[in-house]
Amino acid sequence: MAISTTRAPSTESKTPFFGSKSRDKLIAWLWIGPAVAFVVVFLLYPVFDTLRTSFLNFDSSQFVGLDNFRHIFTDRSMLIVLRNNLLWLALGTALTVALGLLIAVLVDRVRIESFAKAAIFIPMAISFVGAGVIWKFVYDYAASGQQIGLFNAIVTRFGFAPQAWLVNGGNNIALIVVYVWMWTGFCMVILSAALKGVPTDILEAARVDGASEVAIFFRIIVPMISPTIAVVATTMIINLLKIFDVVYVMTGGNYNTNVIAVEFYNQLLNFNDNGISSALAVVLLLAIVPVMIFNIRRFRAQEATR
Amino acid sequence: MADVRFQHVYKRYGENAPVITDLNLEIEDHEFLVLVGPSGCGKSTALRMIAGLEDISEGELFIGERIVNDVAPKDRDIAMVFQNYALYPHMTVFDNMAFALKLRHTPAEEVGQRVERAAQMLGITPYLKRKPRELSGGQRQRVALGRALVRDPQVFLLDEPLSNLDAKLRVQTRAEISRLHQATGTTFVYVTHDQVEAMTMGDRIAVLNAGLIQQLGTPQDLYDNPSNLFVAGFIGSPSMDFFEVKLHRKGDGHAEIIIGQGDEQQRLTLTGHAADVATGQAPGAGDTSDGRPLIVGIRPEDFTLNGASGGDGQTISGVVDVVEHLGNEQLVYVRLPGAYVPEAAETKGSTARLGPSEKVSPGDRISLHVDTSRLHFFDPSTTKSLV
Numbered sequence: 001m002a003i004s005t006t007r008a009p010s011t012e013s014k015t016p017f018f019g020s021k022s023r024d025k026l027i028a029w030l031w032i033g034p035a036v037a038f039v040v041v042f043l044l045y046p047v048f049d050t051l052r053t054s055f056l057n058f059d060s061s062q063f064v065g066l067d068n069f070r071h072i073f074t075d076r077s078m079l080i081v082l083r084n085n086l087l088w089l090a091l092g093t094a095l096t097v098a099l100g101l102l103i104a105v106l107v108d109r110v111r112i113e114s115f116a117k118a119a120i121f122i123p124m125a126i127s128f129v130g131a132g133v134i135w136k137f138v139y140d141y142a143a144s145g146q147q148i149g150l151f152n153a154i155v156t157r158f159g160f161a162p163q164a165w166l167v168n169g170g171n172n173i174a175l176i177v178v179y180v181w182m183w184t185g186f187c188m189v190i191l192s193a194a195l196k197g198v199p200t201d202i203l204e205a206a207r208v209d210g211a212s213e214v215a216i217f218f219r220i221i222v223p224m225i226s227p228t229i230a231v232v233a234t235t236m237i238i239n240l241l242k243i244f245d246v247v248y249v250m251t252g253g254n255y256n257t258n259v260i261a262v263e264f265y266n267q268l269l270n271f272n273d274n275g276i277s278s279a280l281a282v283v284l285l286l287a288i289v290p291v292m293i294f295n296i297r298r299f300r301a302q303e304a305t306r
Numbered sequence: 307m308a309d310v311r312f313q314h315v316y317k318r319y320g321e322n323a324p325v326i327t328d329l330n331l332e333i334e335d336h337e338f339l340v341l342v343g344p345s346g347c348g349k350s351t352a353l354r355m356i357a358g359l360e361d362i363s364e365g366e367l368f369i370g371e372r373i374v375n376d377v378a379p380k381d382r383d384i385a386m387v388f389q390n391y392a393l394y395p396h397m398t399v400f401d402n403m404a405f406a407l408k409l410r411h412t413p414a415e416e417v418g419q420r421v422e423r424a425a426q427m428l429g430i431t432p433y434l435k436r437k438p439r440e441l442s443g444g445q446r447q448r449v450a451l452g453r454a455l456v457r458d459p460q461v462f463l464l465d466e467p468l469s470n471l472d473a474k475l476r477v478q479t480r481a482e483i484s485r486l487h488q489a490t491g492t493t494f495v496y497v498t499h500d501q502v503e504a505m506t507m508g509d510r511i512a513v514l515n516a517g518l519i520q521q522l523g524t525p526q527d528l529y530d531n532p533s534n535l536f537v538a539g540f541i542g543s544p545s546m547d548f549f550e551v552k553l554h555r556k557g558d559g560h561a562e563i564i565i566g567q568g569d570e571q572q573r574l575t576l577t578g579h580a581a582d583v584a585t586g587q588a589p590g591a592g593d594t595s596d597g598r599p600l601i602v603g604i605r606p607e608d609f610t611l612n613g614a615s616g617g618d619g620q621t622i623s624g625v626v627d628v629v630e631h632l633g634n635e636q637l638v639y640v641r642l643p644g645a646y647v648p649e650a651a652e653t654k655g656s657t658a659r660l661g662p663s664e665k666v667s668p669g670d671r672i673s674l675h676v677d678t679s680r681l682h683f684f685d686p687s688t689t690k691s692l693v
């Protein structure tokens with residue numbers, strides 16, 4: 001703009017200098033160009049190439065149509081993978097959000113609030129791999145000799161037989177517990193901030209209106225912080241759809257604990273099957289996209305009401 | 307419908323001095339009682355005690371015949387209007403008003419009727435389906451009133467409900483709340499820091515300061531016979547003017563007061579009731595010996611402009627500082643000798659309320675005629691009024 005005004009004589013200043021509009025456009029493109037290039041090279045191209053590969057065979061030499069997807073949705077071991085992922089999704093989200101909310105409400109009423117919050121939040125600072133190793137010790141099972149696992153130490157102390165927690169039925173839940181241990185703190189911190197945003201006088205008004213504490217929680221607090229609950233829940237859903245580390249470190253996907261991301265990793269790097277692994281990636285993408293869209297829509301709706 | 311009684315009520319936070327000290331107050335059934343005082347005087351705490359939102363450290367609180375110290379807010383059958391409205395933001399206006407009824411499992415049909423009726427009284431029927439954020443401040447305030455109204459409670463508590471409204475709306479809503487009180491006949495307890503609201507709305511007013519009731523009475527009683535310096539300075543706008551004076555008893559049985567010192571000294575001869583008080587002829591007047599220091603209060607409307615410059619013992623003179631024209635009157639700020647400014651007074655210095663046609667400009671030296679029968683006397687050490 002500065003260029004056109006300095007060059008154009010004052011009498012012509014109202015009509016745009018020749019080409020100044022296209023010049024503006026050019027400058028705009030120059031500014032956003034690098035970002036667009038990054039998105040294309042590192043996001044769009046991989047997405048479309050993965051999509052393409054998912055319709056090809058294991059070494060991408062032959063078009064196989066939907067065969068890879070058919071395999072994913074019919075093969076017995078693949079169905080277990082999908083079932084496990086759904087279990088993770090349902091239990092993981094429900095437990096982290098519910099426990100996070102419960103703890104947020106409870107710590108709000110105690111004096112050691114910041115200490116309690118820190119203690120519950122700390123596992124977030126541990127890497128998934130580290131957490132996996134810690135919990136492997138907790139769940140450790142020795143076929144013979146002394147039990148060094150925390151749980152088995154407790155169980156045998158009370159005279160029961162030691163359990164192979166990560167092998168027996170219910171081992172998926174044992175893994176989900178690790179994730180819940182790590183992420184409840186995150187949910188709690190965010191929900192706690194939202195709780196503090198609920199004005200005291202509204203709670204008092206409800207109390208005077210005759211609401212019990214339970215009614216206040218479910219009819220006032222939860223609806224008022226529902227946007228935050230939705231954010232936390234969708235963050236958990238996206239995390240859980242992609243769950244990899246905990247399973248990979250603790251069971252490697254064995255004993256019926258496999259999930260999509262681990263299976264994808266195995267198919268790609270151990271079995272060298274580009275087709276199946278790409279198809280798994282596409283399935284994961286398709287599962288996550290609606291959640292993202294929901295999140296973005298809700299965010300926009302919220303912005304619009306401001 | 308019920309009366310509310312405080313009996314020797316204290317409120318303490320930890321080891322600190324009590325916020326409310328030995329509060330004894332009987333709010334009668336159907337009464338509109340205003341608790342007024344500066345911020346931090348304990349008026350809101352007292353109201354919140356009635357609501358059950360604040361524990362009572364000591365003493366007893368009755369609603370009707372029941373001691374409610376340990377009764378939960380929801381079981382007290384009271385309704386409260388909050389300063390910031392405290393509407394439920396996720397509910398429509400209808401649901402906001404219906405919430406309390408629904409919690410009591412009132413049949414849906416009756417809920418509808420009661421909300422409808424309250425909405426009609428307050429003129430908010432068109433907004434019943436809206437959310438609070440879509441309403442203006444005044445409309446929100448009505449919804450807050452409506453929410454209390456549908457409950458048909460024993461006692462209506464209002465905590466500075468007008469303080470977030472603009473001046474015009476405040477005057478309108480003030481009248482509306484008075485009308486509401488007349489229509490419902492319920493006991494109203496109203497907290498405000500604004501003495502104009504207190505004067506215009508209350509059947510009786512309790513003036514609080516530092517956790518103590520300074521005076522309880524009708525608005526006129528408080529205005530005419532303030533019991534101490536605090537009430538005298540707090541009630542009335544502009545505030546009463548105060549002067550540090552010395553009482554001088556003349557040989558002929560008359561008395562005068564000496565305002566200011568040295569060259570600035572001016573004298574006012576006392577007449578009427580004021581003379582009786584100053585000479586100890588009124589009951590309860592206390593020490594009225596010669597030369598005794600007193601604080602004298604003069605209401606701004608008890609001054610009139612006097613062309614002559616004193617000498618008759620009924621005028622004092624000073625230099626005009628600022629003149630405020632209000633159309634129907636003018637407020638003239640005058641520098642007078644011996645002026646005394648108590649902490650509660652809203653105006654500093656002395657104010658005279660003069661007719662709109664008087665020609666006064668800043669810098670003028672004017673003499674003001676004082677209605678010496680209407681003077682108020684206070685003891686400088688106890689700040690109590692000499693009756």
